[in-house]
Amino acid sequence: MVSHSFTRFNRGLRASARVRNFLKDLIAEKRMELKKGADPHQDLITCLLSTRDENNGEGMTEKEIVDNVILVLTAGHDNSAILITFMIRLLAIEPSIYAAVLQEQEGIAKSKPRGELLTWEDLAKMKYTWKVALETLRMFPPIFGGFRKAVKDIEYNGYIIPKGWQIFWTMNMTLMDDSIFTEPSKFNPTRFDNQASIPPYSFIAFGGGPRMCPGYEFAKIEALVTIHYLVKRGLELAQKSSDPRQDLISCMLSTRDENKREVITEKGIEDNAILNGIHDVFFYSATDNLYRKSEQHKQQQYAKQF
Known part of the structure; x- marks a missing residue:
C-alpha cells in the first residue's frame, strides 16, 4: 500500500472529512428544527430532509444529503x-x-x-x-x-x-x-x-x-x-x-x-x-463561509468540553 501522508491528496482527504463532519452536525441541527415545526423549505438541507421517495416514502440518507450539499457548493x-x-x-x-x-x-x-x-x-x-x-x-x-x-x-x-x-x-x-x-x-x-x-x-x-x-x-x-x-x-x-x-x-x-x-x-x-x-464569487465565497463555520463549530464543541 502506498502511503500518501504529507501529500496534497492527504490534506484534501482531511479537509473533506472536516467539511463532511460539519455538514453532519448541521443536518442534525436541522432535523431538530424540523421536529419543532420549522419550515421544511427554509433552506437546501431542510428541503432534502423533507424529500420523500414517491414509491416507498423513504427519505434520503445522511450520506446522500451531504453529497448533494457538496455537489451544489462545488459542481457546475x-x-x-x-x-x-x-x-x-x-x-x-x-x-x-x-x-x-x-x-x-x-x-x-x-x-x-x-x-x-x-x-x-x-x-x-x-x-x-x-x-x-x-x-x-x-x-x-x-x-x-x-x-x-x-x-x-x-x-x-x-x-x-x-x-x-x-x-x-x-x-x-x-x-x-x-x-x-x-x-x-x-x-x-x-x-x-x-x-x-x-x-x-x-x-x-x-x-x-x-x-x-x-x-x-x-x-x-x-x-x-x-x-x-x-x-x-x-x-x-x-x-x-x-x-x-x-x-x-x-x-x-x-x-x-x-x-x-x-x-x-x-x-x-x-x-x-x-x-x-x-x-470566486460563487465557489470560494461559499466554501470559505463553510470553512469558517466549520472552524467556529469546532471551537464551540471544544469549549463545551471544559
Missing part, C-alpha cells in the same frame, strides 16, 4: 461562470439587446420594495434575459461535447459506424448548424421565442432526455440573479472590438453605487480574469 460553477462571462461580453456589443435586458430588470426592481430579495416569481418574469442566456449558450457552449452509443449501424458520408460503437459529438457543430438555426453566427435571442420549433435534441446545451444536466435550474438561477444585480447597480459596457472570441476583452466594466458614484472601473480585462472572478 465553472460552466455558470463561462455563461455569465459571455453574456456580459455579448451584451457589450449588442446595445439594443442590452437595452431590452435593462428594461426588463429595471421593471422587476421597481416592482419590489427597497432591499427585498428576488423571488421565484421575479425569476419567472425574466423571460427575455433567459432567452439571451440560451442564445449565449448556443453560440458559446461551455461543454465541448460528449459520447453516444450507436444503437444500430449508421452510414455517414460514406462511412459505416457499427452498432455498439461510441460516437463523440461536438456541441458547437450542432448549435452552429445552419440547417437547424438560421444565421447561426448572428446573436439573436428571439430565435427562442418559439422553442417548440427547434427540432428535438438540437439545442443540447444542458443535454437532453432523462440524463440531462441535473443542475439546469440551478444554473438558470445563478445566471439570472447575477445579471439582475449587475444591471441593477448600473453596469455599463463599451467595446473596442466586436469579436467576443478574442482573448482580450476590449471593454470597460463600470459599476456605480446607489449615489451614481463609480465603484469599479477596469479596462482590457481578459476573458479568464472575468471567468475566474465570477467563479
Whole structure:
C-alpha cells in the first residue's frame, strides 16, 4: 500500500472529512428544527430532509444529503461562470439587446420594495434575459461535447459506424448548424421565442432526455440573479472590438453605487480574469463561509468540553 501522508491528496482527504463532519452536525441541527415545526423549505438541507421517495416514502440518507450539499457548493460553477462571462461580453456589443435586458430588470426592481430579495416569481418574469442566456449558450457552449452509443449501424458520408460503437459529438457543430438555426453566427435571442420549433435534441446545451444536466435550474438561477444585480447597480459596457472570441476583452466594466458614484472601473480585462472572478464569487465565497463555520463549530464543541 502506498502511503500518501504529507501529500496534497492527504490534506484534501482531511479537509473533506472536516467539511463532511460539519455538514453532519448541521443536518442534525436541522432535523431538530424540523421536529419543532420549522419550515421544511427554509433552506437546501431542510428541503432534502423533507424529500420523500414517491414509491416507498423513504427519505434520503445522511450520506446522500451531504453529497448533494457538496455537489451544489462545488459542481457546475465553472460552466455558470463561462455563461455569465459571455453574456456580459455579448451584451457589450449588442446595445439594443442590452437595452431590452435593462428594461426588463429595471421593471422587476421597481416592482419590489427597497432591499427585498428576488423571488421565484421575479425569476419567472425574466423571460427575455433567459432567452439571451440560451442564445449565449448556443453560440458559446461551455461543454465541448460528449459520447453516444450507436444503437444500430449508421452510414455517414460514406462511412459505416457499427452498432455498439461510441460516437463523440461536438456541441458547437450542432448549435452552429445552419440547417437547424438560421444565421447561426448572428446573436439573436428571439430565435427562442418559439422553442417548440427547434427540432428535438438540437439545442443540447444542458443535454437532453432523462440524463440531462441535473443542475439546469440551478444554473438558470445563478445566471439570472447575477445579471439582475449587475444591471441593477448600473453596469455599463463599451467595446473596442466586436469579436467576443478574442482573448482580450476590449471593454470597460463600470459599476456605480446607489449615489451614481463609480465603484469599479477596469479596462482590457481578459476573458479568464472575468471567468475566474465570477467563479470566486460563487465557489470560494461559499466554501470559505463553510470553512469558517466549520472552524467556529469546532471551537464551540471544544469549549463545551471544559
